[in-house]
Amino acid sequence: MNPRITAVIWGLLVIAAQLALPLALRDRLPDPLATRWGLGGLPSRSTSLTTYIVVAFLLWAVLWLVALAASERATARRPSRTVWWGGLFGLGALALGANVTTVLANLDAPDWTAARLPGWQVLAVIAAGFGVAVLAGYLRRGAPDGDLPHRSPPVLRLRAGQRSVWVGHAVNRWLALLPAAALAAVLVLGLLYATGLVAGGTATSVLPGLVLVLAAGVLTSSVSVQVGDSRVVVQFGPLGWPARRIPLSRIESAWSETRHPAEVGGWGIRGLPGSSTIMLRGGECLVIRDRSGGRLAISIDDAERGASLINALIAERVEP
Known part of the structure; x- marks a missing residue:
């Protein structure tokens, strides 16, 4: 089967399941229903049933359409094919798993506060998504890329005894904005702490993340x-x-x-x-x-x- 057709069919099946499951069981679901969970599987936030269905549909539909738009370029080589197919099927499996566990957690609950989501179900969804991604990437990776490029590797002719050095650079200016933004946030946080507008506990909890972003941006930009x-x-x-x-x-x-x-x-x-x-x-x-x-x-x-x-x-x- 054509790869694009496979991707289209998979995306449509996920959309159909995302819509059909909550709609088929809507008479047994509270409205609003629990959609976010804290420690011990206790609900911490609710959403109306209509909003939940729309969001579940849009989250997957956007990811799927973006993946389809990039499919021709993203599948040009074997490593990229492995990643693309693994991501497409793995994310679809995660979306389905999240929908199923959310619906089951709310099923027959008198209201959203009575819903419960066991921790093992969350781990099972993550494991299933990862497993599907690995399997799909392996099965759809295709034939190995050609061992040689389409033309002979270029060769520079050196005179006897000649010594040469070459240095090349590349900069991603958008990635360079990350450490700049992180540094600005660190300075603002320090100023707020010094003036007493931010408590020490808040500053120490946020600072490690900002420092990590700062370091990662400097090293990878x-x-x-x-x-x-x-x-x-x-x-x-x-x-x-x-x-x-x-x-x-x-x-x-x-x-x-x-x-x-x-x-x-x-x-x-x-x-x-x-x-x-x-x-x-x-x-x-x-x-x-x-x-x-x-x-x-x-x-x-x-x-x-x-x-x-x-x-x-x-x-x-x-x-x-």
């Missing part, structure tokens, strides 16, 4: 790659730390390739065993294949020149 005589160094953040060093002796070849976030599952560090991507922006990427067959793709400017130098240095090392 930019990347640089340096190619030298004996290794390739991938450095993160404005300080170049952390860094990954790849000896040239481990590299088989390198080339430039156009990739987009939808093909690899989004921005950031993405990948599966044997194939990973450092994706900060769509477009030109430096792809490095090691001698074991694994691949590392890095979104970087001037990747063609970097790949040429890598291949030239590799060729120089193996020449008699």
Whole structure:
């Protein structure tokens, strides 16, 4: 069956189930019904039955339509196909599981405060969604990608004794806004604490999360790659730390390739065993294949020149 048809049928089945279950049992459900839960499975918030049905429909419908819109680009390669199909079926299973457990928790309850949601059901839904995602990704991953790119890897010709260094950079300005916003929030929080408008307990509970966002944003908003005589160094953040060093002796070849976030599952560090991507922006990427067959793709400017130098240095090392 055509992959798009499979995805359309699956999405429609999930929508039908999301609507049919609460509508079929509406005479046995309280209105409003419990939709949020606290410790011990006790309800903490309620929603009208109509609102609940509309929200359940829209949450899945939006995710499904976005996935369909990105399907052609997102399934271009085997790793991205695995992620896309796993996400599509796994999220659908999670949506169905959440709907079923919510309806069962409210079934025949005199009012929403009497509803109960056992903790084991929550764990079962999460486990089922994860299992469905893994199975769907495995079954729909398709044939392996071609072992070689569509053209020969570029090679730079070096004169005897010539030594060259190449450095490439890439910055995601939107991701760079995250640490700026986190830093501003930390400063505001400190000011509010100093003036007594925020209690110390509130400040200490919020501060670790802001610091984490600040650190993660600084480290992942930019990347640089340096190619030298004996290794390739991938450095993160404005300080170049952390860094990954790849000896040239481990590299088989390198080339430039156009990739987009939808093909690899989004921005950031993405990948599966044997194939990973450092994706900060769509477009030109430096792809490095090691001698074991694994691949590392890095979104970087001037990747063609970097790949040429890598291949030239590799060729120089193996020449008699």
